[in-house]
Amino acid sequence: MKLHEYQAKQVFADAGVPTPESTLASDVDGVLAAADEIGYPVAIKAQVQVGGRGKAGGIKLAEDADEARDAAESILGMDLKGYHVDRVLVEEAVDFVNELYVGVTMDRGEGKPVAMVSTKGGVDIEQVAEETPEAIAREHVDPAFGMHPYQARKAVYDADVDADLALDVAGVLTTLYDLWEDRDGSDAEINPLMVTSDGEVIAADAVMNIDEDALFRQPELAEMEDEAASGDELEQKADEYDFDYVRLEGNVGIIGNGAGLVMTTLDLVDHYGGKPANFLDVGGGAKAERIANALDMVFSDENVDSVVFNIFGGITRGDEVAKGINEALGQFDEIPKPVVVRLAGTNWEEGMEILNEDLVTVEQTLEDAVQRAVAYAEDEEGDQ
Template identity: 75%
Template sequence: MKLHEYQAKGIFADAGIPVPDSQLAESVEEALDAVDEIGYPAAIKAQVHVGGRGKAGGIKIATDRDEAETYAEEILGMDLKGYTVETVLVESGVDFVDELYVGVTMDRGEGKPVLMVSTEGGVDIEEVAAESPDAIAREHVDPAFGLHPYQARKVVYNAGVDADVAGDVASIVSTLYDLYEANDATEIEVNPVMITSDRDVVAADAVMNIDEDALFRQPKLAELEDEAYEDDLERKAGEYGFDYVRLSGNVGIIGNGAGLVMTTLDLVDYYGGAPANFLDIGGGAKAERVTNALDMVFSDPNVDSVVFNIFGGITRGDEVAKGINEALSGYDELPKPVVVRLAGTNAEEGMEILNTDLLGVEKTLEAAVQRAVENAKEVSA
């Protein structure tokens, strides 16, 4: 779950991180009232869950009231990378002489949180990582012991931050890690941290993403969720009680077990396809769950074909097949080709009764995946 900049900055400010004075506005009139109170120069910043707002015209610096009115009119209501801007953050301008990047995220390769600091702030950190990886200093934190103060100082020193502000920057690093840990965050960053001519350190931006699976522990944060940005398919998966992750490919994947689904994803990639999703419908495959799963993958415009990987364990294969047939009974023709691989208890009996007029059936997972990949290529050709 992503927080808006103003929400994250509120949390940062409560934790003691210096942030600019700001006010939220939903109309041009509110924006002008805010900028009159805050003073000039003032930044008018679109509050949408997208990156690169500045490059896309979603952040403007007003030096007088006429500019403030013009920019507020331009930004409010604009389409910014597919989202309509309904709110802006009016924020006092910062007279800065330097910009830094500070962040905390999970390094999945190491299995540990990692602190990151760079003196190349104010630009996309992904570009810095790709073009100048050595420009980002990193320090891993053992979650069993937490962040030691020397680690925050170390990563700031290794980044080459000026000595006269290094202590303040290290304090921000430590506070960000505390917030990361306490709020079940998956990512938290400031880009840029601005250094003023008076050598003050100010968080001029704020990114904070929360682990959705941990929201039951974070009821206050859960209240901040903006449902307008929730993916329709992910919302539907929540209603159906599925574990679902949308991916960027075109081969839809359904399985009754996380291990089965992960194996199928790997094989789709291995055979030259691109997975469109991770969809685990849980144990068994009753007709209602199969119907809901097919509804989800058929609703995804990116999906060109579907592979169904089912293992009959406690639930017998013939019962699974009956559930699949019942789910298919509402279709005269499937909107997208479906291939089923059925294994486990009574798998042969199940394969014999599957409705092969509507779907393809393969005895092995490898064959099912290859067929689904070929189906996707034919559909997208």
């Protein structure tokens, strides 16, 4: 479960992490009232769970009421990378001189939690990890003992954080780890952790994702679940259809049965130069209704320019999957986007013969299917 920024900040603030004064608002009058109470300047921030909000126009600074009104009218109701913005966080603007990054997640390769610190805050940390990995200091933690104070200090010193700030940043990192552990987190990060001219550190952003299987142990966070999901209609649909679904920022829709299969497809789309639009695992079985629901979801994403099915027939036979795909696509008067299908496993050959090639493009291998879907997406994008 992904918390919105305002929810994560409340969790962080309750634990003692310094955060700016802020108020949630859903209309222009609410924004103006909140800004008057907080005092200008303020930041007005779209509350959608997507990266790059600032570059996409979802975060604006306002020095006075006129600018706050303009910002609120611009952001509220906008489509931000496929997400409808219906709430904004009105927040005290931070006069900062530097930006840091702190985060905690699970390093599955090491089989341990890892705490991270970087002086490259305020930018996409994945980009930093790819281009300058040495800029991120990492400290692995034995979950049996938790994070020792010396480990937090070591991570901060290894990141070359100024000595005057080291203890404060180490304190924030320790609190973040404790929250991650106590609240059954999968990820927790602050990016940026701003440094003010007075030498204070303040969490200007907040990310916290919770292991959904542990929500029964987190009743306070479980109460936030409906509100956290309310910003995205597709993710609400996924809950209704009982799909494992994550919306991404690309234009190649991906449907598969099995998390590993979907992840492999996603990686191949990226490998062949495409941009995945989603992770969608339909789970066991592939009857017509379930396939139709999956297509309804993917076709409802206006960013999608093509779709690739990657289905492995195990208990569910390939011929049954093919019949389901035919029946599902037959329910559409017009196929909105090109669909590429690859089948493997039990009775896959029979399934390939059954597939209606007037409705789909059939490929023998996953690599060919992905490359075809990427090419279709590029053609659709070029025609727009």
